[in-house]
Amino acid sequence: MLFPTTLVGSYPQPDWLIDREKLAGRFPPRVLMRELWRIPEPFLAQAQDDATILAIKAQEEAGLDIVTDGEIRRESYSNRFATALSGVDLDNPGTALDRSGHPNPVPRVVGKIRRLRPVQIGDLGFLKRHTDRTVKVTVPGPFTMSQQAQNDFYSSEADLALDYAAAVNEEIQDLFAAGADIVQLDEPYMQARPEKARQFGLQALNRALEGVTGRTAVHICFGYAAIIHQRPSGYSFLPELAGCSCRQVSVETAQSHLDCEVLAKLGGKQIMVGAIDLADMTVESPEKVAQRIRRALRHVSPENVIIAPDCGMKYLPREIAFGKMRAMAQAAQILRKEFGE
Numbered sequence: 001m002l003f004p005t006t007l008v009g010s011y012p013q014p015d016w017l018i019d020r021e022k023l024a025g026r027f028p029p030r031v032l033m034r035e036l037w038r039i040p041e042p043f044l045a046q047a048q049d050d051a052t053i054l055a056i057k058a059q060e061e062a063g064l065d066i067v068t069d070g071e072i073r074r075e076s077y078s079n080r081f082a083t084a085l086s087g088v089d090l091d092n093p094g095t096a097l098d099r100s101g102h103p104n105p106v107p108r109v110v111g112k113i114r115r116l117r118p119v120q121i122g123d124l125g126f127l128k129r130h131t132d133r134t135v136k137v138t139v140p141g142p143f144t145m146s147q148q149a150q151n152d153f154y155s156s157e158a159d160l161a162l163d164y165a166a167a168v169n170e171e172i173q174d175l176f177a178a179g180a181d182i183v184q185l186d187e188p189y190m191q192a193r194p195e196k197a198r199q200f201g202l203q204a205l206n207r208a209l210e211g212v213t214g215r216t217a218v219h220i221c222f223g224y225a226a227i228i229h230q231r232p233s234g235y236s237f238l239p240e241l242a243g244c245s246c247r248q249v250s251v252e253t254a255q256s257h258l259d260c261e262v263l264a265k266l267g268g269k270q271i272m273v274g275a276i277d278l279a280d281m282t283v284e285s286p287e288k289v290a291q292r293i294r295r296a297l298r299h300v301s302p303e304n305v306i307i308a309p310d311c312g313m314k315y316l317p318r319e320i321a322f323g324k325m326r327a328m329a330q331a332a333q334i335l336r337k338e339f340g341e
Helices: 020-024 041-062 121-129 142-147 157-177 194-208 239-243 260-266 286-297 318-338
Strands: 085-097 103-115 134-140 182-186 215-219 248-252 270-274 305-308
Touching (some): 041 121, 103 157, 121 134, 121 157, 134 142, 134 157, 182 248, 260 286, 270 286
Parallel strands (some): 215 248
16 A cells, blocks of 8 residues: 555543643653553553543544554653663652753663563554554664663663663564564654764664564654754754664654655655644645655655654644544545555
């Protein structure tokens, strides 16, 4: 199928499940923040399951081809996995600067990072039980986790990132063995800290993908539009991902008005073209989304284009998120007719 459609990962959590005002009033949590959930602990898992079903069915109803679980069970894209690893003192968090330069509570690394058990296998199984469409699972990337931690153990950030990579690799292998169609690694901090990304980030990313034969993607972005309001016109770290063993690269082009010429430098990879502006609270027309995709098609062949939002939809009102998903699906239909499918 030409122009398959998908979320980058997250879908808005219902107001009855999580305090969205508290969530939006702070930077994305890097540590566990149970106070964000409105449902008491004995019933929280059941409520998260119910909300996940709503997210799955919304994607199907909107017409998306590749479905995620909406990351409904997560307070942020990274903390569910990062806080499940050994070597982290969960009771005494550390502090690190966010990509905006503000201090934020983060996992404090006090020992060797290891994965103790599969973290998201249950999430994948639940997703597969509730859809017959292609499924994608997202995990935080090793470089980004190394930048969202206070390192009180390792001699270097590079060593820390490589052990995060080993943990991510184990998780990816298990996810594919359990039936994932696509696994996406989220690496926004490669854009935020490009010099460190060049020094050891790409090495850590490839270590996380070592021996993996399934379809993998890497998402790199400028941050949530609800929190990071100013966009540069180009990436500070992107062509380097041509040297990554992933099959797909997810970029944002809508809000940043990205010069899509850079996409030609990604070595024939499939590109998840971010064509939904998450700072715009109006729903784009399908034709507007198609126009954004056409900009990328000057530099990427149609069979290598996947239609997606710029970033996660977590902070959008649900009705706006649904409308934007439907616009993506309708834009795909327009483009398939243009390109003869």
